[in-house]
Amino acid sequence: MLRKIAFTVVLCVLGALLLTGVAVAEDKVIKIGALFPLTGPSAVSGQNCLNSVLAAAELINGAYEGFDVPLAATEGLLGGYKVEIIKADHQGKPDVAKSEAERLYNQEGVFAVIGSYNSAATKPASAVAERAKKLFLCGASSSAALTEREYKYFFRHAPTDAIEATEFTDYITYLNEKKGAGIKTLGLIYENTEFGKHAADEGKKAAAKIGLEVVADVPFNNGATNLSSEVQTLKAANPDAVFGAALGGDYSLWVRTMKQVNWLPKIAINFCTGYQNPAVQKELAGDGDYFMGGMSFSPELAKEFMPEALKVQEKFYFPLANQEFDSDSLQEAVMLLVLGQAIEKAGELDTEKVREILATETFVSPLSLSGEVAFEPGGQNIKALSVITQIKDLKYNTIYPEKFKNAEPVYPMAPWDNR
Amino acid sequence: MNHFLQVLFDGLLNGLVYALVAAGLSMIWGVMDVINFAHGEFLMVGMYVSYWIGFFLDVDPLFSWIASGAFLFIMGAATYRLIIRNSLGKSAMAPLLATFGLSMVLKNFCMNRFTPNFRLLSGTVLEGKTISVGGAILSVPQLATAAFALVLLACLYWMLKRTRLGWAIQATAMDSEAAELMGIRTENIYLLVFGIGGACVGITGGLMTSYLAVYPEVGSLFSLIAFVVVALGGFGSIPGALLAAIIIGLVESFTGFYVAAVVKYAAVFAVYLAVILIRPKGLFGW
Numbered sequence: 001m002l003r004k005i006a007f008t009v010v011l012c013v014l015g016a017l018l019l020t021g022v023a024v025a026e027d028k029v030i031k032i033g034a035l036f037p038l039t040g041p042s043a044v045s046g047q048n049c050l051n052s053v054l055a056a057a058e059l060i061n062g063a064y065e066g067f068d069v070p071l072a073a074t075e076g077l078l079g080g081y082k083v084e085i086i087k088a089d090h091q092g093k094p095d096v097a098k099s100e101a102e103r104l105y106n107q108e109g110v111f112a113v114i115g116s117y118n119s120a121a122t123k124p125a126s127a128v129a130e131r132a133k134k135l136f137l138c139g140a141s142s143s144a145a146l147t148e149r150e151y152k153y154f155f156r157h158a159p160t161d162a163i164e165a166t167e168f169t170d171y172i173t174y175l176n177e178k179k180g181a182g183i184k185t186l187g188l189i190y191e192n193t194e195f196g197k198h199a200a201d202e203g204k205k206a207a208a209k210i211g212l213e214v215v216a217d218v219p220f221n222n223g224a225t226n227l228s229s230e231v232q233t234l235k236a237a238n239p240d241a242v243f244g245a246a247l248g249g250d251y252s253l254w255v256r257t258m259k260q261v262n263w264l265p266k267i268a269i270n271f272c273t274g275y276q277n278p279a280v281q282k283e284l285a286g287d288g289d290y291f292m293g294g295m296s297f298s299p300e301l302a303k304e305f306m307p308e309a310l311k312v313q314e315k316f317y318f319p320l321a322n323q324e325f326d327s328d329s330l331q332e333a334v335m336l337l338v339l340g341q342a343i344e345k346a347g348e349l350d351t352e353k354v355r356e357i358l359a360t361e362t363f364v365s366p367l368s369l370s371g372e373v374a375f376e377p378g379g380q381n382i383k384a385l386s387v388i389t390q391i392k393d394l395k396y397n398t399i400y401p402e403k404f405k406n407a408e409p410v411y412p413m414a415p416w417d418n419r
Numbered sequence: 420m421n422h423f424l425q426v427l428f429d430g431l432l433n434g435l436v437y438a439l440v441a442a443g444l445s446m447i448w449g450v451m452d453v454i455n456f457a458h459g460e461f462l463m464v465g466m467y468v469s470y471w472i473g474f475f476l477d478v479d480p481l482f483s484w485i486a487s488g489a490f491l492f493i494m495g496a497a498t499y500r501l502i503i504r505n506s507l508g509k510s511a512m513a514p515l516l517a518t519f520g521l522s523m524v525l526k527n528f529c530m531n532r533f534t535p536n537f538r539l540l541s542g543t544v545l546e547g548k549t550i551s552v553g554g555a556i557l558s559v560p561q562l563a564t565a566a567f568a569l570v571l572l573a574c575l576y577w578m579l580k581r582t583r584l585g586w587a588i589q590a591t592a593m594d595s596e597a598a599e600l601m602g603i604r605t606e607n608i609y610l611l612v613f614g615i616g617g618a619c620v621g622i623t624g625g626l627m628t629s630y631l632a633v634y635p636e637v638g639s640l641f642s643l644i645a646f647v648v649v650a651l652g653g654f655g656s657i658p659g660a661l662l663a664a665i666i667i668g669l670v671e672s673f674t675g676f677y678v679a680a681v682v683k684y685a686a687v688f689a690v691y692l693a694v695i696l697i698r699p700k701g702l703f704g705w
Contacts, residue, residue: 039527041636043535192681219681225640228429229675229683236422236676249537252632256539259547260558260630261425274537283539283632416547 029084030077030349032057032336033104035097035115035125038089041223042118044248044279048321048329049117049140050087055316056333057083060340064315069308069366071340078343083336086110090121094194097121101128101136111349112137114335117328119143120194126154135351135358137339138379139332142272143198147380153351155358155375157331157338157368159384161195161271164294165202165243168269169210171388171400172241175267181411183266187216187239189230189254190271191246196222199245199271215239222250227257235263244270244291252280255287259416266412267292269388276327281394289392290413295327296369296386298396300406308366327386330367338363338373421554426676427669428555434668435565438661439623440641441648442572443495443616449655450592450612453503453514457522459642461617464525465491465624466633467533473540473628481544481563484625488618495617499610529635537632545629560629567626571619576657588612592655640684647691652701659703666690 034053037046059067061082063075076082086108090097097116104110105128112135116122122141129136130151137155138146144160159167175181186207190196196219204214216237220230231254234242242265246254251274258264270293274280281288295301302309302325312333313325321329339354341363346353362374362383370383387404389396397407444458455461468487472478478486502521506513540546548559579585590598591608599605631637648667652659670690675683694702 039530039535039635043530043636044537044634047535219679221681221684223636223640225644226429226433227680228433229426229672230680232422232425232429232676233680249632249634249637252537252539256630260549260561261556262549279536283537283541285539285541 028076028081030081030343031084031086031108031110032339033086033088033101033108033110033113033115034332035088035090035100035104035113035121036117036332037092037121038087040092041249042092042247045277045326045328046089046092046117048277048323048326049115049332051321052139052317052325052329052333053114053336054085054320055312056336057085058316059312060337067308067311067315069312069337070364071337071344077340078347078349081349083340088115090116090118090125092118092121094120094124098124098128101125105129105132105134111135111351112339112354114139114332114339117141117332118193118195119146119198122146123194126151129153133351135339135355137335139330139335140272140328141195143195144202145194145198147378150378152359153355154379155335155338155381156379157335157373157381157384158272158328159294159296159386160380161199161202162205163384164271164386165199165206167294167386167388167400168203168243169206169212171269172212172267173210174400175409175411179411181240181266183240184213185215185237185239185241186212187218187234187237187242187265188214189216189218189220189234189242189244189246191222191250192219193222195247195271196245200243203243203271212241220246220250222247224250224253227253228261230254231257231261231263234258234265235261238263238265240266242268244268244273244275246270246273248274248277248280251275251277252284255284255291259287262416264413264415268413269293272328275391278324278326278394281391286393286419289419290390290410292388292390292399292409294386295389295396296384297325297327297330298389298398299324300396301369301387301389301398301404304406305369305404306367312367334365334367334373337367338365422676424553424555426672428552428557430669430672431665432557432561432565432668433672434665435568435661436561436623436627437641437644437648437668438572438664439564439568440620441645441652441660441664442575442657443619444642444645445649445652445655445657445660446575446588446612446619447616448649450588451503451507451609453507454518454646455498455613455616456515456518456642457498457525458616458620458645459638459640460522460525461491461494461620461638462624462627462641463529463633463635463638464494465621466628466631466637467529468621469625469628470538470540470633473543474538479544480540480560480626480629483628484567484622487625488622491617491621491624492614493617494621496610496614498617499613503613504606504609526635533635535635537634539632540628543629558630564623564626564629567622571622572657572661575615575619579657584611644687647687650701651691651694653703654701656701656703659701662702
């Protein structure tokens with residue numbers, strides 16, 4: 001009888017030890033939420049962003065030689081913690097983003113969330129984080145309002161629409177002064193969302209500063225069945241330049257509709273939109289040529305200024321996404337790498353310590369155009385850089401500023417019947 | 420004047436496309452009193468069928484609409500046989516929820532298999548072709564789709580009004596029990612109506628790939644507009660659907676240009692509400 005009891009006790013102890021072991025192994029995981037529009041009108045970009053975060057997680061979790069990227073050479077974080085990405089889909093809807101952020105923090109117990117692409121979704125999701133005193137890292141959402149809230153737990157990599165709009169008008173000034181372009185009027189076409197409206201507001205402010213007259217202001221509902229009246233309104237006003245803020249399918253619809261009505265402005269510059277997505281451009285083929293846009297990554301730019309990004313793309317991103325990085329998705333990977341560095345510097349999984357480090361230190365970032373990331377109060381990356389590119393034959397040529405320029409702009413845009 | 424004509428033609432062309440999208444929905448709704456929530460996803464599937472045929476076999480949408488129409492006819496009939504028939508007579512909500520579930524399955528299946536990427540067919544016969552009418556520029560692919568819509572709607576109307584099958588469909592819609600007593604196999608009529616509904620939207624989708632990108636969410640707004648067209652035109656009425664769709668196309672186009680693009684859909688729904696308040700059965704309701 002005693003033998004049986006002893007055997008049972010030993011078995012229980014061994015079982016308990018085994019379970020504890022498993023528990024310890026499970027604890028060596030840092031859960032990070034990846035909240036993106038995986039379905040809905042922005043799903044293409046959302047899936048790219050998610051793949052980008054997954055690629056960065058793979059880079060952190062393994063030990064890889066030959067990459068001059070922080071965290072690549074060592075396995076995991078804090079001496080062996082693996083990063084586990086918990087995926088969540090907000091469908092491009094702010095209310096879903098809010099509830100998914102709550103689920104990620106409260107039920108999944110994530111240490112931080114990366115997301116959420118659409119500024120309209122990032123806004124409520126990061127408000128959840130701020131209330132819960134949890135970290136929220138944002139790669140690509142560009143609405144300036146996000147970093148004007150003075151949040152403590154919110155950090156954003158992308159240049160804001162305000163920065164991009166100023167860059168656009170700087171470029172117009174450059175064209176007018178150096179090339180005698182004679183650009184005097186501006187049209188704006190943008191989706192009627194947090195992102196689109198803010199981008200348009202910043203565009204108008206920047207235009208006013210250089211005396212550019214806004215002659216057409218055309219918001220539209222995203223996911224539209226047609227953009228006929230929108231493009232007709234632009235055509236009727238016939239502005240010299242157009243600033244566009246249309247994502248994915250809306251972008252291709254906009255371009256195709258302009259082709260249908262056989263109209264183009266002298267130049268069309270895009271905020272972070274479908275313009276930046278190589279998949280959208282591939283489908284548009286030659287119709288996408290000569291449009292311009294603000295970007296912080298392109299394969300052409302990376303060859304010279306961000307070679308490590310191309311290596312990461314080849315090894316980690318391409319197998320997942322079957323395409324090249326785009327300017328938006330890459331920034332989400334950067335934010336995970338920055339978070340990883342902050343955790344390493346903190347030496348422990350303490351949200352407050354990591355937040356303090358994020359807020360005060362400068363991070364090496366070979367995947368960013370500037371090579372560095374540092375945040376000001378409010379969470380904006382003060383090192384954020386973007387350039388103006390023009391697409392031709394599926395290549396994003398950098399045309400401004402002079403420092404990064406690798407091609408002369410084709411100006412004015414080649415007419416539809418002469419391509 | 421040029422702008423007026425352009426806006427007018429844009430509205431007409433869009434309206435005719437809406438009419439064909441809505442025609443199938445209208446028949447199903449009118450005959451069976453079933454709301455097919457997966458109608459937008461049927462459109463999306465039709466577009467994918469045409470796109471992949473164009474992509475792999477280099478068949479132009481001018482011809483691949485036959486395949487997408489046939490595919491959607493079979494899919495519509497199969498939807499009735501496998502899903503709708505089992506949910507009929509259980510509760511009013513059952514077919515509605517069943518088709519809602521089907522819409523989710525179709526959308527997510529396409530999202531999973533084809534990714535959410537936007538796919539545009541390049542190098543189609545009509546790509547980039549335009550004609551000028553009184554200074555207004557008309558896109559030939561859209562014009563072709565609209566012309567097809569008119570012909571198909573005329574055929575559908577003729578079939579309903581002038582053939583024994585059409586009379587059987589109308590009889591089934593009016594009183595299915597009485598129709599059955601008169602020897603009409605209502606079960607077959609339902610199957611056929613679902614098939615025809617699918618074929619209409621399949622043909623539209625097939626043609627639309629010549630100018631519109633295909634992606635898993637493409638059907639969402641079209642399906643919403645189709646519901647408005649059907650309710651405005653009158654359940655089951657093909658001329659009603661045509662008139663309502665043209666009204667909606669014109670309201671959308673004129674409001675979008677002369678008021679503000681951002682309120683064009685709001686105006687569509689406002690007109691719908693106004694008509695429904697005055698005439699709840701719609702313009703030509705059975």
